[in-house]
Amino acid sequence: MELREIVDKIKRLSPLSASATQLIELMQSSGSSFEQITHIVELDAALTANVLKVVNSPAFGLGHKVTSVSRAVSFLGEKMIAGIAIASCAPEVYGEELAGYAAERGELWEHSLLTAIASREIAAYCTEPLRAEDAFTAGILHDIGKSVLSQFVAGKTHELMEAVESKAAQDFMEAERLALETDHSEAGMVLGKHWRLPANLLAAIRYHHTPHKAPEEYRPLVYCVHLGDALAQMHGVGTGAATLQCGLEPTVCDYFPISEDEFQAIFLDASIEFEKSRTAFLG
Template identity: 25%
Template sequence: MTTGACAPTSTDNRLYPSRPALEAAFDVVKKAKIPPIPDIVLALKKELDRPDPNMQKASELIGQDIAITGKLLKTINSPAFGLSAKVGSVQQAVSIMGLRRLANMVTAEAIDRMLADQGGEAKVVWDSILEEARVMVEIARLSRGVTPDEAYLFGMMHDVGCLVFTGLFESYSTEFILHRHTDTEELIDFEMKHLGVDHPTVSFLLAGNWKLPDQMALAIYLHHRVECAEVDDPKVRALVALANLAHRLDAFSEGSLDMSEICSEEEAIWRELKIADDDWVRLCESVAQGGSAA
């Protein structure tokens, strides 16, 4: 693992973590003994980076991992992804979704397999991350700014640094539960005081080393730091908006936020995501009634 995981794609280097911050994150990740990303993800990334990716070869790479293939097809065929016909094979999934979108989902499934075996307090943190990821997928179905596969991968990774911290500091999960919806800044202050680095920086480092797209890695780092309008890159803006909206909707579902705060004050976010007015009204009504986010 290297500290220079993601080369800046923006001309504004101030949007990226400093080298000392990345070095601190690197030290934390080493202590946590995070497993390396599975070979299937690296092989897919290599194929995608070719000038003319071979879709048949990529399908065969995915098909070699039976466990990931099974979970992948189950996810693709879930109501959240809204496909009109059931997908029965990796080849069919590639033809319907495209290789890059499928690679996002394979990466997410691989990460889930690495991190899902959590017990005790760590499970509480991981379950919270997965719940926000689920909300992001539901929002993405209404959005023209982020696809469900991007939302799925981004949702799993945006706060993965919190999961890393649960194994390094005994009382971290308590702080996470207390502040994740009500005062993120206080949670980050706690992280800096006790671990010398915050979870967005650790998540950014892992995103780069696990070969996530550079725009997604940057959005992971920025999602607690900036408003979406402060970022030039439209994809990064959309992902930051997605994280902010999902966080608020999840906070509402936990009783930590009033629905009027979401529906009256978050116009910039849902406009950024290009959610139609009618869809936005249905989204607010559904969440207010305690239903699905879409």
């Protein structure tokens, strides 16, 4: 019965706005232009307001007020614009408290944002061609399933943690499956289909904890998000009880042979960018 209720909840969630969908599609293409992104933002009054709010936040310290969308897009960059668009039109996903995960309001967004920033930085180290834009967007979206499952694991958080600690479940995701017959990555993929996301982003959502199971063509992206997710949790930015409860696959080194010094540099750069960005978004 719970499985049917979970699917019903997903179907009741609002679809992504036309602007967010167009921006995601545009970022998937290699021919996206500054002018096209600006045009999409300008046609959406709510998105325009949010973009200007972020760019004019004290965190960016511009020293002057930006009132032009084109200037805001130029300063923030297309990856950040897509993040703002997704967050703006999905407050029921990113803006709610996740009681089932013992996560406060805003924690899922913070974790998603740091994962996105880290994944963007990590993408440059891939052994195969990987677009930073795709890594960022996939990082933003990877944990959307937690917003769906939260109400269904509410009251079972201690039970799930006990399953992991007693080794009855290999990790938190397996504990979810034992309790609900599904997990947040599977629920997230169903929500991603409801939002009509492209196949590579669906793969990142579905397999970010099990990247070796992803279709081969999408594994570089999925492993990138897998590593970005781990970096965010190592930073202490997770989603409540689930933080650091899923392991890192050793095969990640096949796609990202990153040295310890390089990883430290990525960690530092991502942390600095995250602190600036989270303040702009959340105040």
